[in-house]
Amino acid sequence: MKAYVVWLSVFIWSLPLCAGSQVEPAFIQMFNEGKRAQIIQYLSEHMAKSQLDTYGLDAQVDMFLGDQATYGKLTFVKTLPDADGNDVFEVISGNNQFKYNLTINKEPQEPHKINYFEFLSAGAVDQAKTPVSAREFAQELSGFLNNLASHDAFSGAVLVAKGKEVIFKDAVGFADRRWKVKNTVDTRFSLASMNKMFTAIAALQLIEQGKLKFDDKLIQFVDKSWLPMKHAEAITIRHLLTHTSGLGNFFNDEFIQSNKEIYRDLAGYKPLIAKSELLFTPGSQNRYSNSGMLMLGLVIEKVSGESYYDYIQKHIYDKANMPGSGSFELDSTTENIASGYLKRMHSDDWVDSVYTREIKGSPAGGGFSTIDDLYQFALALTEFKLLGKALTEQAYSAKTEFNSAPWYGYGFAVGGKPDNRIVGHSGAYLGVDSRLDIHLDKGFVVVILANQSGVVGPMRRKINELIALYQ
Numbered sequence: 417m418k419a420y421v422v423w424l425s426v427f428i429w430s431l432p433l434c435a436g437s438q439v440e441p442a443f444i445q446m447f448n449e450g451k452r453a454q455i456i457q458y459l460s461e462h463m464a465k466s467q468l469d470t471y472g473l474d475a476q477v478d479m480f481l482g483d484q485a486t487y488g489k490l491t492f493v494k495t496l497p498d499a500d501g502n503d504v505f506e507v508i509s510g511n512n513q514f515k516y517n518l519t520i521n522k523e524p525q526e527p528h529k530i531n532y533f534e535f536l537s538a539g540a541v542d543q544a545k546t547p548v549s550a551r552e553f554a555q556e557l558s559g560f561l562n563n564l565a566s567h568d569a570f571s572g573a574v575l576v577a578k579g580k581e582v583i584f585k586d587a588v589g590f591a592d593r594r595w596k597v598k599n600t601v602d603t604r605f606s607l608a609s610m611n612k613m614f615t616a617i618a619a620l621q622l623i624e625q626g627k628l629k630f631d632d633k634l635i636q637f638v639d640k641s642w643l644p645m646k647h648a649e650a651i652t653i654r655h656l657l658t659h660t661s662g663l664g665n666f667f668n669d670e671f672i673q674s675n676k677e678i679y680r681d682l683a684g685y686k687p688l689i690a691k692s693e694l695l696f697t698p699g700s701q702n703r704y705s706n707s708g709m710l711m712l713g714l715v716i717e718k719v720s721g722e723s724y725y726d727y728i729q730k731h732i733y734d735k736a737n738m739p740g741s742g743s744f745e746l747d748s749t750t751e752n753i754a755s756g757y758l759k760r761m762h763s764d765d766w767v768d769s770v771y772t773r774e775i776k777g778s779p780a781g782g783g784f785s786t787i788d789d790l791y792q793f794a795l796a797l798t799e800f801k802l803l804g805k806a807l808t809e810q811a812y813s814a815k816t817e818f819n820s821a822p823w824y825g826y827g828f829a830v831g832g833k834p835d836n837r838i839v840g841h842s843g844a845y846l847g848v849d850s851r852l853d854i855h856l857d858k859g860f861v862v863v864i865l866a867n868q869s870g871v872v873g874p875m876r877r878k879i880n881e882l883i884a885l886y887q
Contacts, residue, residue: 441492443520443533444507447480448489452764455480464522464529474761481759482870486569487511487535490518506538511569512560512874514538537877547887554584560878564871565589571757572849572866573601575787576879578886579859580795585787591754591867593766604740604784605754605865606777607850608843611743612709614732615779616657616827617797618716618724620807621731623653627719630654634661634711637718642690642711650698656705656712657827658820662694663707666780672772679774680745682713682724702821706780709827713779724779736796738789743777746770753784754867756847769847781843787863794840794854794861812839812856832857842872851876858883 446458459476460468467476488511496504496517503520515538522528548556557576564570571589575582587599622628634651635643643651647662655661666688678684689707696703713724720727725743733741744750756769777783785793796802803811812828814820823830825839832838832855840852849872853862862879864872 443505443518444490444492447484447487450480450484452477452481452761456761462529464531467531477761478759481761483535485759485868486870486874487516488567488569509535509874511564511567512878514874514877546885548882548885549887550578550581550583553882553886557584557878557882558586561586561588561875564874570866570871570875571599571868572605572754572864572871573599573603573787574865574875574879575601575791575861575863576883577791577861582791587787589868591752593755593757593768599754599867600752601788602740602752602786603754603865604744604750604752604786605850605867606756606773606843606845606848607781607783607785607865608845608848609706609781610785610790610841610843610850610852611777611779611781611783612827613793613841613852614728614783615709615712615716615724616811617732617802618727619653619657619712620803620811620826622716622719624804624807628653628715630657634715637715638711642686642714644690644693647694647697651711652698653712653715654818655698656708656715658702658815658818659705659708659824660699660702660819661705661708661711662696662698662700662703663689663705663711664692664695664703665705666692666707666710668692671774676771676773677747677775679778680776682710682717682778685710685778699819701819702824704821706778709780710778716779732793732802733789735802736789737792738785740786741784741789743783745776746773747775750784756845756867756869758847758869767847769845772846781845785865787865790852790863790865791861794852794863798854798856812837812854844869855883860886 456477460473463476487509491508493506493508496506505518507516507518509516516535517538518533519536520533521531523531561574565588573587576584585601587601587603589599591597591599591603623630630653632653633649635649651661666685668688671688716727717724744753757766758769760767774782797808800808811826812830813825814822814830815825816822828839829841830839835857837856838853839856840854843850847867847869849866849869851864851872860883864875866872
């Protein structure tokens with residue numbers, strides 16, 4: 417069962433189509449009208465064998481059904497020139513009214529089955545150019561959010577602030593679909609990988625206090641039984657922070673098949689990590705690594721003398737005024753928790769993802785927070801209440817000199833333009849989609865938390881368009 421490993425590490429979605437001049441009409445018809453049984457048959461017949469072997473038919477069907485929910489009916493606009501051998505079509509999403517370049521990658525050999533397709537942003541259909549005030553910003557975003565909710569294309573909460581002023585805050589959809597419990601602005605949503613920010617800040621705090629160094633070796637703090645035999649002694653703290661350790665992803669087949677109740681503390685993850693080989697020599701390249709961040713959590717425990725969860729509570733959540741945040745156990749009676757929902761191959765209804773998730777989040781992700789708490793975190797971070805100025809700015813500066821990805825610092829994503837730097841993190845899992853964007857130069861903070869897969873993109877795009885027009 418490989419269905420949801422894809423969600424954690426692959427953001428290119430695979431789907432088959434018939435080759436030839438009728439690809440676009442055939443695809444749009446299936447996307448707009450295809451039911452679950454039809455889609456299963458269609459994908460099983462036309463998907464590239466390599467994709468089916470790697471990810472499984474169930475993963476591909478799940479992706480397709482999720483995209484239908486997010487984008488709604490597609491309107492074909494025009495065929496665009498081929499790009500690197502890909503077929504490209506301009507389409508309009510019926511749910512959000514944005515234009516997308518639908519890019520379809522096919523096998524070069526006949527019968528040219530499909531490897532993947534993806535929706536790439538292509539600008540708004542009728543993008544307004546008139547500057548907007550705070551009131552107009554809120555009105556337009558409210559209309560957009562409620563329209564998505566009416567199409568069942570977004571469930572979650574959104575906050576946008578300009579400095580200390582909250583411009584927009586609202587919630588739509590259901591925290592619990594079975595009992596029709598609505599999301600509110602106080603609902604706690606799963607963060608998925610957004611927790612990596614907190615893990616990185618914790619490690620940097622210990623470095624700032626002189627208790628830890630970037631070039632310290634992992635083996636100084638972690639028993640060697642946790643680590644692969646070859647080259648593991650070379651892994652440093654910096655490697656863990658920059659995803660250049662060579663450690664991989666503990667969300668593997670063994671995790672999928674395991675009893676999720678065993679993951680109540682960091683020790684529960686040991687069998688998933690200790691058996692894995694390094695993907696490359698530490699420091700030589702980068703690969704986004706959940707296992708690396710979990711190991712950083714072990715270091716934090718060893719150096720601080722506290723459990724990872726207690727440390728994060730005391731030194732981040734409490735300091736940043738985040739009372740609704742924590743790594744809550746899923747079998748607890750914690751109030752205001754949103755269940756995660758997605759479309760799956762085995763059901764015509766929305767499916768709760770609770771049985772696919774570890775019982776308690778880890779340093780790599782899986783904790784919970786609210787839109788207000790993450791706003792407070794952004795303020796505390798940029799006001800240097802969690803770390804001094806030097807290490808804070810290091811956290812959200814690119815680390816390409818250490819072979820890290822150009823979009824990553826120490827536990828933070830780095831993006832935007834020189835005059836509009838955007839830092840933060842995203843999170844994606846089954847039934848979870850989340851984003852924190854801190855616009856360092858323009859002063860905006862954007863928090864998007866969703867308990868529905870694959871829905872943050874259109875919301876973030878709309879907000880960024882409004883920020884560009886804000887006056």
